[in-house]
Amino acid sequence: MLRLDREFWKVEICMSGVRLSPAVSSLKPSATLAAAAKAKELKAKGITVYDFTLGEPDFNTPENVRKAAVAAMEAGHTHYTASGGIPELKKAVCETYKRDYQLEVTPAQVLISNGAKHSIHNVLAALCGPGDEVIIPGPYWVSYSALVELAGATPVIVDTTEESGFCMSADQFRKAITPRTRLMMLNNPSNPTGATYPIDKLKALADVAVERDIMVLSDEIYEKLLYKGAEFKCFATFGPEVAKRTIIVSGVSKAYAMTGWRIGWTIGPVDAIKAMDNLQSQETSNPCSVSQYAAVEALNGPQQSVEAMRVEFEKRRNYVMGRLQPWREKFGVTFAEPGGAFYAFFNVSSRFGKPLAGGVVVNNATDFCTALLEQAHVALVTGDAFGAPGYVRLSFATSQEVIKAGLDRIEAFLAG
Numbered sequence: 001m002l003r004l005d006r007e008f009w010k011v012e013i014c015m016s017g018v019r020l021s022p023a024v025s026s027l028k029p030s031a032t033l034a035a036a037a038k039a040k041e042l043k044a045k046g047i048t049v050y051d052f053t054l055g056e057p058d059f060n061t062p063e064n065v066r067k068a069a070v071a072a073m074e075a076g077h078t079h080y081t082a083s084g085g086i087p088e089l090k091k092a093v094c095e096t097y098k099r100d101y102q103l104e105v106t107p108a109q110v111l112i113s114n115g116a117k118h119s120i121h122n123v124l125a126a127l128c129g130p131g132d133e134v135i136i137p138g139p140y141w142v143s144y145s146a147l148v149e150l151a152g153a154t155p156v157i158v159d160t161t162e163e164s165g166f167c168m169s170a171d172q173f174r175k176a177i178t179p180r181t182r183l184m185m186l187n188n189p190s191n192p193t194g195a196t197y198p199i200d201k202l203k204a205l206a207d208v209a210v211e212r213d214i215m216v217l218s219d220e221i222y223e224k225l226l227y228k229g230a231e232f233k234c235f236a237t238f239g240p241e242v243a244k245r246t247i248i249v250s251g252v253s254k255a256y257a258m259t260g261w262r263i264g265w266t267i268g269p270v271d272a273i274k275a276m277d278n279l280q281s282q283e284t285s286n287p288c289s290v291s292q293y294a295a296v297e298a299l300n301g302p303q304q305s306v307e308a309m310r311v312e313f314e315k316r317r318n319y320v321m322g323r324l325q326p327w328r329e330k331f332g333v334t335f336a337e338p339g340g341a342f343y344a345f346f347n348v349s350s351r352f353g354k355p356l357a358g359g360v361v362v363n364n365a366t367d368f369c370t371a372l373l374e375q376a377h378v379a380l381v382t383g384d385a386f387g388a389p390g391y392v393r394l395s396f397a398t399s400q401e402v403i404k405a406g407l408d409r410i411e412a413f414l415a416g
């Protein structure tokens, strides 16, 4: 377990004498976006880069959704809306959870925001402040710790292992709780590991949350992207005692290939939702009006495109797993198979201190990624960004040709 203090995140800020707030000056830019930027630099030089840094589906937004957006514009839905979202979208969210998970929620329990990342920020800003601790199972999504810090609270990282499928146990959760614990942040299925919690393990966490009266933020943005029979259960569906301590975060970005539209939501207790709506009304007003109408169509319209994209992701996932499997023996690479999301997360530390292709020797995952990009023009994200030294993340949200060619190159690089 690791309590991160401010010094840990300190970065040198070069500036023209502008005085920044302590909260912002200790903030790091998103590491995944930084890795993608490096790859872009090479591409701009005319070099073919096999880019696996993408944290978004590579498909276009389904046609019915695009058309609904055009219709919304033509109908004049181009003005401010209610700060917390249009009633049609809140209703569509309620109906979706009833349809998919038999979860009964009212529109007053729903807040629509500018993407799920904004939803997470709202939760943290509304619930946490200085002196509070937020438990985060690691490896964790880059923005979690940064957003906790931004709220002035302290991230408490609970490291999980590959052997456990990167799932935090109830025992680990219980041991991390202190009188200052305000919230636990769960991401199921997980970015970056692809971990999906088996229902009994998830239930055990829910029991601890009730027993110790801890709020849980359950980020379920990858709920529709499940593979090979992996189970998913919406955290709030473990009964009313769990539901009243749960804030669900999700959105349309991943399931409907709608990252650019910026629509996410929180579902939780009415008073918490009201507080977040107040906050949002002061900070950003409403999420984009046109995007909200598009999201209504995404949720209420035909769902075949979601399954079509999932099937394509599953094909790629299986191909990637088939390629990684022999690397265990050949290179000592280790990994847990992803049950959801669209990432392969593997440990390359067995190759540290030994010559890779071109005679390069690296001693950590960040240098590994830099060398791989320079030598083989393959872009991965370092596990250091996710609190997982020795690991790298490969996003398979890219074409099968790129995946094949990129894996060939990684293999040659590892072989030395």
Ligand SMILES: *Cc1c(COP(=O)(O)O)cnc(C)c1O
Pocket: 055, 114, 115, 116, 117, 118, 141, 187, 190, 191, 219, 221, 251, 252, 253, 254, 259, 262, 263, 264
């Ligand atoms: C992509 C992602 C989100 C949210 O994305 P938005 O585009 O802001 O809706 C939230 N959590 C995780 C873990 C993600 O990977």
